[in-house]
Each structure stands twice: as structure tokens, then as C-alpha cells.
Amino acid sequence: MSKLWLNSDKNESVFIKLFQIINNKYPNYASQWLNSLKDFGKDWEDEISNNISKVFGPEYNDRWEEAATGYAEFCTEALRAQVFFEKHGYYKASSYSDIVKECYHDADYMKVRYLPGQYLSHYIWPHHQKMLRHFVRELIPKIICEVSIFYEVGVGCGMYSQRSLQMMPKAYGVGYDISDYALEFTFNVIKKHNLQERYEIKNQDIISSPIEKKADFIISQEVLEHLEDPQNFINGLYNATRPGGWGYITAAINAGHTDHIFLYRNPEEVRTQIEKAGWSIYDEQIESNYMEKPIELRPTIVGYLARR
Structure with a gap:
């Protein structure tokens, strides 16, 4: 011990x-x-x-x-x-349809x-915790005065919605996901922190059913690698954000998991897709785990604060 x-x-x-x-x-x-x-x-x-x-x-x-x-x-x-x-x-x-059936609808x-493990991993896994800390301590303070409404698309366990509501006490949030179980878990997290008056959840695929009302700030935390066509999804995030609004988009690189589909090999591939959608990048953060491994085999997260 x-x-x-x-x-x-x-x-x-x-x-x-x-x-x-x-x-x-x-x-x-x-x-x-x-x-x-x-x-x-x-x-x-x-x-x-x-x-x-x-x-x-x-x-x-x-x-x-x-x-x-x-x-x-x-x-x-x-x-x-x-x-x-x-x-x-x-x-x-x-196959995204297989993952939806075998994971998100199970x-x-x-x-x-999945959800309890993911929630705890934001604190226990060092690269997850460093990403969360940077988001809370460095990024939110930069944009807080410009945010009245934010969306998190792909809420997962709700950690980033929770921390956004806590850091932006005047903002209203909407959480989107295609898993009722993720939405239920997230809203329970929000409720346990007494933040439910400023938050709602929606089961909605923003590609097949685009969001009409534009957000001041949109969050997509490690969603891209779960998709077959992340570029289309990033375009959807851009279209759901008001002109001049902000986006926080992260992705896992060289990181295996049961529901990971799209393989990013390096941060530049993620950055290229974000910029292709029309975003202007203001901040980049890269955090890795298993530092003893070669870089091409090292599970990594990259996060971008970007402006439409």
C-alpha cells in the first residue's frame, strides 16, 4: 500500500x-x-x-x-x-447504428x-481532470459575460453542463443527447446540485433535426470520435451557434473505447475539421495519458475554444 x-x-x-x-x-x-x-x-x-x-x-x-x-x-x-x-x-x-443499439440504448x-464510470473518470483520470480544470479556470472566465444560453450536445454524464451552470450563474443550459439514459443521468446530476431551474434536456439528433434557436456557447465534449462523420456534426454545432458565439469542442485521439469509431491520429486533424466548419480557434489544450507510450499510441484529448 x-x-x-x-x-x-x-x-x-x-x-x-x-x-x-x-x-x-x-x-x-x-x-x-x-x-x-x-x-x-x-x-x-x-x-x-x-x-x-x-x-x-x-x-x-x-x-x-x-x-x-x-x-x-x-x-x-x-x-x-x-x-x-x-x-x-x-x-x-x-458502425454508429450498432453502437447506438449496443451502448446508448442499453x-x-x-x-x-458507462455513466458512473465516466463521471468519476473526470476526476480520477489525470488527462480528463486537466481538461476539466482548464475549462473551468481558464475558458469559462473568458466568455462568461457573453453567455445567456448554452447547449451541451452529447451530454454523457453531465459533468460539463454541471460545471458550466455552476460557473455561469446567470446562464440557462440545454443538454442534447440521443440516449435517454444519458439525459436521465445528467438531469439527476444537475438536480442533485440544485441547478435544475436553469437547465433542460432534449433527446434530439442535431444532424437529422437541427437546433433552431442559436446558442451563445455550445459544448461538445469528446463526441467526435463516436461518429462516422464528425465533420458533419461539427458543421451542425457551428450552425447552432449565433454569429460571434463560442464553441468548446474536444476529441479523443489514439484512444480506444468500445464506442469509439472515428480515429484521429493527431490534434491537427481535429483542428482542420473545426476550422473547415468556419470556426476561428482561440485556445488549444492537449492532454495525454500513459506518457511512457510512443506518441502515436498515447491516449490523448485535445480541446478547442473557438468562435463563430
Whole structure:
């Protein structure tokens, strides 16, 4: 066991309590939690503890066990997909319609594994946490005065909608997704943080059914790699944003997962598609995991703040 854990005087925090479940049941993933605690510190521990308390409960309950299991299965799934990618050089999934059926419309997959695991990964996976921190601390302050309404397209677990509402107390948000389970999970997250009066959810494919009312700010967080034609989707984001409005668009690069389809090899490929849609890029952030791997095999996230 790590000395950080043995010598800790913080064993009353919700984070530490949930970590104990991870350590006991899924020890292979315990070091991730301790490394993030060491890297990000007390403020991070307080923040994740607060979020766990609100979303999964403030004291031990069945949802803590489910969250721990969901996180472990989410990690295992990602590792298996990454091994496949590194061996073959491409992602296993290729059909969006199959992914929708097998993943996004599967209640057990989404509610038990995918969404709880994804929510926790925003804090435990270092590249996810660094992206979120940059979004909250650097990007939102730049645009807050210009945003009355924002959209998140592809809400997933709702983390970016939650943080946007918290950082922009005068803004109203709308979350779009094609999975009822993602929308349900997201709205529960929003409600648990008492933000529901400024947020609504819509099951809508913005390509087949474009958004009519333009947003001041649009968020698309790691959606592109889940699509067969991300360029068409980026065009849709552009068209759903008012002239002069802002977009925050991220994508996973060389990162295997069960539902990843479109393989980006480098940040330039993402940037080119965003600019092709008409966006002007103002900020670029690149974060990677498994830094010991060659760059072409290193799971990476790239994020762009762009203006229409």
C-alpha cells in the first residue's frame, strides 16, 4: 500500500471512503486514485468528495458500490479497447447504428457501467481532470459575460453542463443527447446540485433535426470520435451557434473505447475539421495519458475554444 494512504489523516473524506471500496474490490485501479490525490491535492479531494456526496450519496450505500463497480468496468473496457487499437492500428467499432443499439440504448450498459464510470473518470483520470480544470479556470472566465444560453450536445454524464451552470450563474443550459439514459443521468446530476431551474434536456439528433434557436456557447465534449462523420456534426454545432458565439469542442485521439469509431491520429486533424466548419480557434489544450507510450499510441484529448 502507498505511504500516502498509510500516513493519511484524511480518511474521513468521502473520496477516501470510496477509495477503500476500490482498493478492496478492484486493487488494480487503486493507484490511479492515490496518484490523483497526490497530484491535485486537498482542494481536488474536497471537490470530488462534494460531487460524490451529491451524486452517489454522502454516506456508504449501494450506489457507492455501484459507482465503484461502474468505474472499474469503465476502465477495464477502455484498457481492452486500447490493447486492440495498439495491436491492430484501428478501432474495433465501425458502425454508429450498432453502437447506438449496443451502448446508448442499453439501460444496463449506460446506467451501471458507462455513466458512473465516466463521471468519476473526470476526476480520477489525470488527462480528463486537466481538461476539466482548464475549462473551468481558464475558458469559462473568458466568455462568461457573453453567455445567456448554452447547449451541451452529447451530454454523457453531465459533468460539463454541471460545471458550466455552476460557473455561469446567470446562464440557462440545454443538454442534447440521443440516449435517454444519458439525459436521465445528467438531469439527476444537475438536480442533485440544485441547478435544475436553469437547465433542460432534449433527446434530439442535431444532424437529422437541427437546433433552431442559436446558442451563445455550445459544448461538445469528446463526441467526435463516436461518429462516422464528425465533420458533419461539427458543421451542425457551428450552425447552432449565433454569429460571434463560442464553441468548446474536444476529441479523443489514439484512444480506444468500445464506442469509439472515428480515429484521429493527431490534434491537427481535429483542428482542420473545426476550422473547415468556419470556426476561428482561440485556445488549444492537449492532454495525454500513459506518457511512457510512443506518441502515436498515447491516449490523448485535445480541446478547442473557438468562435463563430
